Amino acid sequence: MLTIRPLANESHDxxxxxxxxxxxxxxxxxxVEGRLPSAEDVEDFFYGKPDAKxxxxxxxxxxxxxxxxxxxxxxxxxxxxxxxxxxGLLFLSEAHQRRGHGTGALALIDAMAHEWGYRSLQLxxxxxxxxxxxxxxxxxxxEIRRTTNQRFxxxxxxxxxxxx
Ligand SMILES: CC(C)(COP(=O)(O)OP(=O)(O)OC[C@H]1O[C@@H](n2cnc3c(N)ncnc32)[C@H](O)[C@@H]1OP(=O)(O)O)[C@@H](O)C(=O)NCCC(=O)NCCS
Numbered sequence: 466m467l468t469i470r471p472l473a474n475e476s477h478d479x480x481x482x483x484x485x486x487x488x489x490x491x492x493x494x495x496x497v498e499g500r501l502p503s504a505e506d507v508e509d510f511f512y513g514k515p516d517a518k519x520x521x522x523x524x525x526x527x528x529x530x531x532x533x534x535x536x537x538x539x540x541x542x543x544x545x546x547x548x549x550x551x552x553g554l555l556f557l558s559e560a561h562q563r564r565g566h567g568t569g570a571l572a573l574i575d576a577m578a579h580e581w582g583y584r585s586l587q588l589x590x591x592x593x594x595x596x597x598x599x600x601x602x603x604x605x606x607x608e609i610r611r612t613t614n615q616r617f618x619x620x621x622x623x624x625x626x627x628x629x
Pocket of ligand 1: 490493554555556557558561562563564565566567568569589590591594595596597598599600601603604
């Protein structure tokens with residue numbers, strides 16, 4: 466069974482686990498940024514946020530099978546609108562992908578966002594990450610706009626799903 470736990474940026478173990486997830490899954494940063502993962506990805510995971518938001522609006526989580534952390538996600542509250550929660554990154558270690566854990570992790574985030582009182586979830590997927598896009602579409606997310614950001618190798622596709 467998949468469980469969710471908040472991560473703490475001051476915890477050495479939590480930071481090491483997030484770095485491990487990135488290093489175990491190098492194809493993600495290769496696809497969306499054309500580079501290998503690095504320690505900077507851990508900084509960005511814990512602290513990266515839209516300019517309009519405060520770092521206190523961001524929460525980071527680990528997903529566990531037993532005591533093993535197999536993935537992580539960050540969520541920004543009330544972004545880009547007051548009734549919406551924004552998924553910054555949902556990331557599973559490569560060995561644990563395509564086994565239904567993504568669906569399970571998203572259900573846990575959805576339930577939490579529902580409890581927080583939000584009406585929808587939004588995120589940005591990058592067009593050069595077809596597997597990620599296929600996952601979000603399969604989960605009922607629909608494209609609402611496209612934009613570009615020079616950090617990424619492809620278009621930034623903003624997607625949304627209503628929280629039931
Ligand atoms: C994207 C991600 C979170 C999905 O989690 P997952 O556990 O691999 O996906 P699931 O097994 O729960 O898949 C659910 C459904 O999504 C679709 N899907 C998931 N990954 C897919 C892929 N690579 N290609 C095509 N369809 C895919 C399938 O329809 C799948 O159902 P099926 O296995 O019965 O066919 C995970 O693969 C991941 O962490 N990838 C690297 C990081 C990433 O791209 N994150 C998203 C950033 S936008």
